[in-house]
Amino acid sequence: MVVRVSTGRALLAATLGVGLAVTAQAASYPDIGPLPQLKIDKAKAELGKRLFFDVRLSGDAAISCADCHVPEKAYASKEALSPGYPGNGHFRNASSLVNTAHKNIWNWDGRIGTNLNDMTREMITEDYIMNMDMRIMQERLKQDPLYVKMFKDAGYGEPSNGSVRKAIPEFLKTLTSTGSPFDTGTMSASAKRGMKLFKGKAGCIQCHNGPLLTDLKPHNTGVPENFDVFLDPMNHQAFMAFAMFQGIPNYRNMKRDPGYFNVTLEKKDMGKFITPSLRELKYSAPYMHNGMIKTLPDVVEFYNNGGGKDSNKSKKLKPLGLSASQKKDLVAFLESLSGKPLTGSKYVWDQPYPGEYPVIENWTQVRN
């Protein structure tokens, strides 16, 4: 265990180190713009969709991915802090999943840097998320005739853990922003002024750049702690279990979210979080890793003040001195980055799931 975690840490740290050096030197940023199209396998994505909304993927068959990643909220959580698996809370906001397939590093602290296959496994198996023994999950799926058919049609053969971890990412690819004023060239004049500020005076582009409006790198912006993480034992137990499992020293006395420190265990990374995408913010409030900022005007105000209080805060953040109308323009630009909601049956599995597992007939004769 320890060995695996530290291998992960070392690899991830190395890649990021190089990235940071390059950006610092170049001092010009990848431009913002439309997202590339992703090739999607329909049958696999359809299977992934059914899995995403199926409570039988959790240990006690009580919650699905969509209970935390709510379609109407751009697949982020409704409240500041995500719900947890029954009997638990959580200590972070559930990240929006729109455009997650375009990323190469996941979770607010960036602890997964491989692929959505691993991310999916983490969600299904983590004890305060879905707490599923994937071996039971596999047998549940094999007991559902529609899954048996869908896995086969998708070219996966019989239902298996491995193909669940491929099909769900395929579905996640379909959750790509479409139709934002920014992408369709229909921004208001105010939004256009906001974009200028974004790239200029407000300096947002330093971290929020490229088609996703993120450098996918960790920064400390000084977002205040959400005390509900520690004052509600349900949330605190999830945090403690997380920090214990990650091997964070003195985790029981910890009174803050360590963020990227968790990945490197280096002090300089304390309180850093991976820059999030700024697409679909219209739907995904409240904001930040712990939902501590409720509205976009509040976010802009936060940056206008030079971010929050933290001795490790990024040097890139300074008071901005934006006027009231400039703040409005910046908000208008942020809003122009939201497209159509990804709801409705194209994205949401809306057919009922069977109430119980049908029996496999002639059981003693057929192969398992």
Added chain:
Amino acid sequence: MSIKKIAPSLVAAAVATVVLTACQAQETKMGSAAAGKSMAAKTAQSGPPPLAPLGPPPIPPDNKQTPAKIELGKILFFDPRLGGDASTGCSTCHEPDQGWAWAEDFSRGYPGTVHWRNSQTIINSAYYSRLFWAGSVPSLEKQAKSAAKGGVAGNGEDDIMESRLALIPGYRKRFKDVFGSEWPLIGDAWRAISAFERTLVQRDTPLDKYLLGDKSALTEQQVKGMALFNGKAGCIQCHNGEMATDQDYYNIGVPPNKRWEEDGLAQVTFRFELYAKGMTEEGYRTTKADPGFYFRGKNKWDKGKFRTPSLRYTTYTAPYMHNGVFYTMEEVVDFYNRGGFDEEGRTTGYPENKSKLIKPLGLTDEEKEDLLAFLEAFSGEEIMMEKPAMPEYAPLFTKAELEAAQEAK
């Protein structure tokens, strides 16, 4: 660690395979040492050891009994927070008023599942050298851990369970008092529960009293039944000594539970168990009856063998056998009388392994009655217990402490 807990890692794919194999080994890695001990008794010329009054349970030197530890163990035993979604603790499937077991053929499972075996009574479990129907673990301490974690049992993980204990001030205090540690450690929870279980013993049954010299403790009919038990019915060959078990493993012909043919949820669990316990691909595809002791050493002659259970406290623990196929003691006795067949003539899925000791007994109706009467002598009063009050969660830090930490950032 279960497959559930795969560390975030860049080398995930390779690691996943390793973890898989490692956790599959869980039940299979156990040595076959345990079987040896009872063999010794059997090879002695004198035949099986006679039934005997039950002495005090063995207490492991590294987990001494203390009143405070036992009390802590009792609370933990009844606390559903020692499980995945805080709904399913030990007592959920080991209900005091269901014989400290569960009164259905298959035990209830973790929510969303059903178990695949009958829940065993906790009463007198302290005396076994190996626990579970197939003897897969060597101590109560290890047993508690695997019960709390198993996917169709408690489905809890160490990190979450230990964190819960840390956030319950009543537990922090008790763990500190008992184990001297600053924070509750999950391993100590299993120790405390085991200490509690070692108090759940029954040593004053009619049989104990009789064997200790109180000849009025058994009726005349029971005395006749005892003679059959020791003689014509041959039960003593396996159900012997103070626990009425040789703790050895036999296939006595118990037929597969029909629920596996009729209940989709049970089919899910059946395949899961084969998968989790490391069957070969072909074994997974074709197995239709619980292989039992086979999982220990993967010897095909062990398929369908289970540990001889104690007959103590059985008045309260119906249904019987590893898969609960018999709901009454009458059915059990009829099953033995037919030589290991149920009333439909069904027997084990592994007839080639059926013990030679199981053969038609030719008991008359009266003899069956006598034997049944004697079997009751293995149970004393029903052991009931009130559920203790559960200590509550409380925040670990005050708002002021959090504010100070925020200021200091």
